[in-house]
Amino acid sequence: MTVPILRLHDGNTIPQIGLGTWPLNDEQAAPAVVAAIEAGYRHIDTAYRYGNERGVGQGIRDSGISRADLFVTTKLDGAFQGEDRAIAGLDESLRRLGLDYVDLLLIHWPLPQRDQYVSTWKTFEQLISAGKTRSIGVSNFKPAHIKRLLAEATLRPTVNQIQLNPCITRPDERSYGEAHEIVTVAWSPLGRGTDLLGNPTLAGIAAKYDKTPAQVVLRWHIEIGVVAIPKSANRDRIAQNIDIFDFTLTDEEVAAITALDTGADPGVDSDTMGH
Ligand SMILES: NC(=O)c1ccc[n+]([C@@H]2O[C@H](COP(=O)([O-])OP(=O)(O)OC[C@H]3O[C@@H](n4cnc5c(N)ncnc54)[C@H](OP(=O)(O)O)[C@@H]3O)[C@@H](O)[C@H]2O)c1
Numbered sequence: 001m002t003v004p005i006l007r008l009h010d011g012n013t014i015p016q017i018g019l020g021t022w023p024l025n026d027e028q029a030a031p032a033v034v035a036a037i038e039a040g041y042r043h044i045d046t047a048y049r050y051g052n053e054r055g056v057g058q059g060i061r062d063s064g065i066s067r068a069d070l071f072v073t074t075k076l077d078g079a080f081q082g083e084d085r086a087i088a089g090l091d092e093s094l095r096r097l098g099l100d101y102v103d104l105l106l107i108h109w110p111l112p113q114r115d116q117y118v119s120t121w122k123t124f125e126q127l128i129s130a131g132k133t134r135s136i137g138v139s140n141f142k143p144a145h146i147k148r149l150l151a152e153a154t155l156r157p158t159v160n161q162i163q164l165n166p167c168i169t170r171p172d173e174r175s176y177g178e179a180h181e182i183v184t185v186a187w188s189p190l191g192r193g194t195d196l197l198g199n200p201t202l203a204g205i206a207a208k209y210d211k212t213p214a215q216v217v218l219r220w221h222i223e224i225g226v227v228a229i230p231k232s233a234n235r236d237r238i239a240q241n242i243d244i245f246d247f248t249l250t251d252e253e254v255a256a257i258t259a260l261d262t263g264a265d266p267g268v269d270s271d272t273m274g275h
Contacts, residue, residue: 002245003040006227008158009181012135014104015071016222017242018043020187020231026055032233033059037070039239045161045185045229046097047075047108048089053096061098072099075108075139075161076124081116086123090132105133106161110145117145121153128155137161139187143176150180161185164226166217166260167196174226189221189228190214201256209247212240219244220257 004016019036021029021044029052033044037059046056053074060070074097080089090105105124110117117138124136137159138146150156160177164170164186177184190197202213209216214230218241221228230241249257 003042003242004222004245006183006225008135008183009156010135010158012103012158013071014135014159014183014185014227015041015043016227017041017218017244018045018071018073018185018227018229019238020189020229021046021052021056022050022231024050024052024055024231024233026052026058028052028233029055030059030062032238034063035235035238036242037063037065039235040242041238042069043071043073043227043229045073047106048077048080048093048096049075049108053093054098057097057099067099071103072097073104073106073161074102075106076120077108078111078114081107081111081114081120083116083119084123086120086127087130090127094132101131102133104135104137104159106137106139106159107141109140110138110142112145117141118148118152121149121155121157125153125155135159137182137185139185143173146176146180146182156180157182159183159185159227161187161229163188164221165189165191165194165196166199166202166220166257167191167194167262168264169224169258169261174224178225183227184225185227185229186221187229189230190217192231196260199260201260205249205253205257211244211247215240215244216249216257219247219249220254223249223254224258
């Protein structure tokens with residue numbers, strides 16, 4: 001089983017499937033990370049706000065994997081936005097993770113009402129030179145927010161991590177990303193909290209390939225060229241979610257799954273804010 005690797009515009013690479021870790025706590029995250037690495041994952045997604053970076057770091061150490069073989073993402077909390085504050089924010093994440101560097105550091109939310117994301121981004125640029133992160137990117141940014149970074153800062157984000165699944169396919173954000181060589185990373189790739197996985201279209205395609213609806217959805221993410229970070233704390237589902245590289249969807253199947261888009265942008269609500 002080989003997980004495809006996407007190239008970032010800064011020359012680094014990102015595995016197209018990663019393990020999501022929200023809402024696991026430290027005790028739950030460590031064994032989930034071990035199970036994921038044993039199943040072949042080489043990409044783990046966490047955030048300061050999740051409160052589980054210690055558990056993620058413990059899982060990495062428990063797995064015995066070489067640090068260089070792993071891609072670790074964390075996200076800067078809103079509390080650390082503003083000029084230079086990201087230095088302390090990333091230092092705290094690294095301390096909790098027990099790592100010298102992360103592969104990818106994201107601004108978790110633009111928080112445009114605070115208007116600090118540009119100065120935060122300029123500090124991110126310094127954190128690359130300091131060797132504390134290999135790549136930098138954003139999360140939950142609209143194209144308008146990214147446009148400001150392009151106009152006012154030096155480096156372009158390598159990724160934008162956004163909510164994306166067959167119910168919310170975000171064609172505008174994806175094409176903006178493609179036009180600017182910004183990789184789209186899908187959070188809630190399985191549509192957590194919706195009845196997506198019970199959809200009959202997915203059930204039909206899953207039966208054809210002897211796969212589960214979740215595997216069909218994750219394969220769809222691969223086919224449309226985004227990175228997906230499904231969360232599971234269950235060893236079997238963790239393994240299932242990466243066992244998607246022995247089948248491909250037809251163009252018609254990809255189109256039928258994309259057509260499940262409900263057209264409703266759920267926006268940002270206070271429950272998901274910060275995850
Ligand atoms: N940047 C952001 O603002 C942001 C926001 C939200 C999430 N995220 C990141 O994205 C990751 C994934 O998103 P998410 O956790 O919201 O949603 P998700 O990955 O779409 O769905 C997770 C849910 O699906 C279940 N599940 C996993 N695999 C399954 C399978 N094969 N079959 C059936 N059910 C399955 C999980 O339960 P079990 O654990 O019981 O398997 C869990 O309840 C998060 O963990 C986090 O790392 C980022």
